[in-house]
Amino acid sequence: MGIRITTQMTSNLMLNTMNKNLSNIYNTYEQISSGKKLTSVGQNPSEGTKLMKYNKQLGQLDDWSKNIETAKDELGQSYDTLGLIQENMQRINELTMQAANSFNSADSIEAIRNEVEQRTRTIAQLANTKYQDKYIFAGSNTSTIPYSLDDDLNVTYSGTAQDGNWERNIEISEGVTMPLNINGEEIFGDETAGIFATLKELNDALSNPDMDIKAISDCLDPIQAGIKDITSAQAVISSRVQRLDATGSINDDVTLGLTEMKSNIEDTDMAEAATQLVMYQTALQASLQAGATIMQQATLLNYI
Numbered sequence: 001m002g003i004r005i006t007t008q009m010t011s012n013l014m015l016n017t018m019n020k021n022l023s024n025i026y027n028t029y030e031q032i033s034s035g036k037k038l039t040s041v042g043q044n045p046s047e048g049t050k051l052m053k054y055n056k057q058l059g060q061l062d063d064w065s066k067n068i069e070t071a072k073d074e075l076g077q078s079y080d081t082l083g084l085i086q087e088n089m090q091r092i093n094e095l096t097m098q099a100a101n102s103f104n105s106a107d108s109i110e111a112i113r114n115e116v117e118q119r120t121r122t123i124a125q126l127a128n129t130k131y132q133d134k135y136i137f138a139g140s141n142t143s144t145i146p147y148s149l150d151d152d153l154n155v156t157y158s159g160t161a162q163d164g165n166w167e168r169n170i171e172i173s174e175g176v177t178m179p180l181n182i183n184g185e186e187i188f189g190d191e192t193a194g195i196f197a198t199l200k201e202l203n204d205a206l207s208n209p210d211m212d213i214k215a216i217s218d219c220l221d222p223i224q225a226g227i228k229d230i231t232s233a234q235a236v237i238s239s240r241v242q243r244l245d246a247t248g249s250i251n252d253d254v255t256l257g258l259t260e261m262k263s264n265i266e267d268t269d270m271a272e273a274a275t276q277l278v279m280y281q282t283a284l285q286a287s288l289q290a291g292a293t294i295m296q297q298a299t300l301l302n303y304i
Contacts, residue, residue, distance in 0.1 A: 054262040060174075061255045067170045068248045072241055074180050077131045079237045082187075085126050086230045088119045092199070093223050099206060100217040113206035117153065120199045124149050127188050135159070137184030139166030146184055147196070153203050155189075155196035162186050172247050178240060182233050187226075195229075198222040 098104070099112045127137050127147045134142035139160025146159035160166035162185040169177040188195045198219055205215035 051262060051265050054258050054265075058255060058258055058262070061251050061258070064172050064251055065248065065255075068172050068244050068251070071170050071172065071178055071180055072244050074131045074136060075237050075241055075244075077129065078136050078182060079234055079241075081126050081129045081136070082230050082234050082237075085123050086227060086234075088123050088126075089195070089223065089227050089230065092116055092119055092202070093220070093227065096202060096216060096220055096223060100213055100220070102211075102213055106211075109206055109211065113203065116199070116206060117203055120153055120196070120203065121149060123188075123195070123199070124155070127184060136181055137188070139164065139181065139184065140168055142168070147188065149196075153196075153200045155191055155200065157185055157188075157190040159184055172244065173251060176247065178244060178247075182236060187229050187233050195223075195226040198226060 095112045095116055099109060104112075124147050128145050129136055135144065135146050136142075137159065138144060138146035141158070141160045144158050146157060148156045148158070150156075162183055166181070166183055166185075168180045170180055172178050185194070189197050191197065202216065202219040202223070205212055205219065208215065
């Protein structure tokens, strides 16, 4: 027995065809206006899953990029601060050699002592430098001022101990971390040894009315050793910055590759979309014309 095609069936088929074409036109318009051919996972589960994975990876890479910039900024601050401290130490070294000359007058020694004291206090201020409200030479105890001097240049160190957990690490790549800071106590010392202890001894020797030239001369080697320690710390910082630059470059390459793969899935090919739009519009026009013809014929048959 044959199947009789009714007018209602023909009308439904025509409407379904037009609705499909209208939907295709609407979706293509959306792709062109938004620039995105994939806006939800449901449109293409396989490609949508890839897109979610790429977005997650790109988010991680963005976090690492920000961490690298933060690390470079803080290490740069540390490097520049050490440079200023080194300048003051070099001047103190010159003053100490001058004071070790037995032909200095009492007034000259007093002038040297005053400058040494002022530069010592300047070094203490620089050793308490902050970056983003963190004391950069305080180890992990970044909220507490690391160095304080009393009127007699006695130093108190309140940062993380050299043998403690003083490193502050930041992630710069998958499973890769970088220390943000260097050990302040290792460079500047504490109450018993290091730069500040040496500068205290120098100040005491310069304050001695008996003019102990040997005590002044004995400070030269520790002062020069302190200058070398600062230079070594700057070299460590430079090597870290170079590593950060190299890691950042690798991360940028990976980001570029992932961005291209994401774009291939997500972004609209404007030329292709424009061609599809014309095709869907033509199909819609054809379905409208076909539908009108069919309905006209069906209407005529009703009168036969």
